[in-house]
Amino acid sequence: MRIIKLNAINSTNTFLKKLSTEETVVDYTVVQTNYQTNGRGQMGTSWSANTGENLMFSVFKDVSFLGFDQHFYISITVALAIIKTLKAYKVPKLYIKWPNDILSENKKICGVLIENSIKKNNFKDSIIGIGINVNQTNFENLPQASSLINLTGNVYNIDELLIHLIKNLKYYFTVLENGNYEELKSTYEKYLFRKKKPSTFKDIEGNMFSGIIQSVSQSGNLQVLLEDAVLKEFNLKEIKLLY
Template sequence: MRIDKLHTIDSTNSYLKRISKEEDAQEDIVVWALEQTAGRGQMGTTWSAESGKNLTFSVFRKVKRITISEQFYALMAASLAVKDVLSKLLIKNVRVKWPNDILTDNDKICGILIESVIKRGKLDAMILGVGLNVNQTEWKDTPRATSIKSRTGIHFELEEILSMLLKQFHHYVDLLLKGQFETIKNDYEQHLFKKDKPATFIASDGTQFVGIIKGVSETGKLILLQEDEVVNEYDLKEIQLLY
């Protein structure tokens, strides 16, 4: 695996998309930046992190054995890998806030962004972006943010955490390649934030409603039990969990 360590870049995901296309990359590539000037989150949001104190990196990997309809399993696998590493570091109450945020209690400690590379109508590769709060302890205009250091009081070497994450990612990639999708999905659902508890959501038209998270569909939609025992599925553009 090739690892490119950079001081400053706009976005590790954007950078990887450019170089993987220019180089027609066939091997795994990791791009790790100490600072991102335009870090990206889900749905066009930004990811802000203090320079040199957190892990911001992206991984390029060929995934020809996974179809477009199965790509959400990669996001579930990545979420579980981060959860596993945080648990090993003694972070308590780690949960996945659908679809791609990692929380400890009610505070966000990590965000994940996966982008697909489609060629000739088929899934050719995926770019996984991770923003993990490691040693930062203060934030401006970012409510409910936390870090590994904030939770443990321990200052960690970023490279050590990166190595742990990459090792765990490989474990889940092996599960994906073996077709163990149901195992991944069950584990992901077991760690969903607010699962089986009443929660308030806001729809795209601004209306609020209460639902109970029951799981996710194979394509990544959130399955909610609502009034009158009606079960509905929603994608990311349709609802937002309020907490």
């Protein structure tokens, strides 16, 4: 496994994406940094972290074996690999907040940004960016954020955590390549944050409404039971689950 370590970079995803256009990049090539000046999350959100206290990296994965309608299984695979890793470090009450934020109880400890490369309507590869709050204790103006040290009281070896996580990514991608879609999806849904609980959502126009999360569709849409007993699907751009 090739690991490229950088002291600071604008974005590990951007760096790895550029590298993949300049040379042949092998599976599980990792770009890791101590600090990101322009870390990004889902839907254009920013990701801010203290220097050297957190795990911030991107990994390259060939996903050409996947059908175009199976793209959400990349998110599922990544989320489950993170959950498996954090469970081994005794992080309590782990959940997946759709589509792939990782929470401990209701505190966000990990964000994921997946950027897929497509060629002739087929998947080519994925750049998977992962940021885990590890040894940072203070999250100013981020009341929903926490870290491994805050949750467990333990200081963690960031490089060891990375190796453990890559091992679990390899495991779950093997499950995916073997076509065990139902196993992955059912395990993902077992950890789905606020599943079967009345929750508040905000739509694209900013309107708030209530519903109960039932599951996710094969394409990754969130399936929500609304107050009028109608089951409706929403994609990532249409809905936001509030805490």
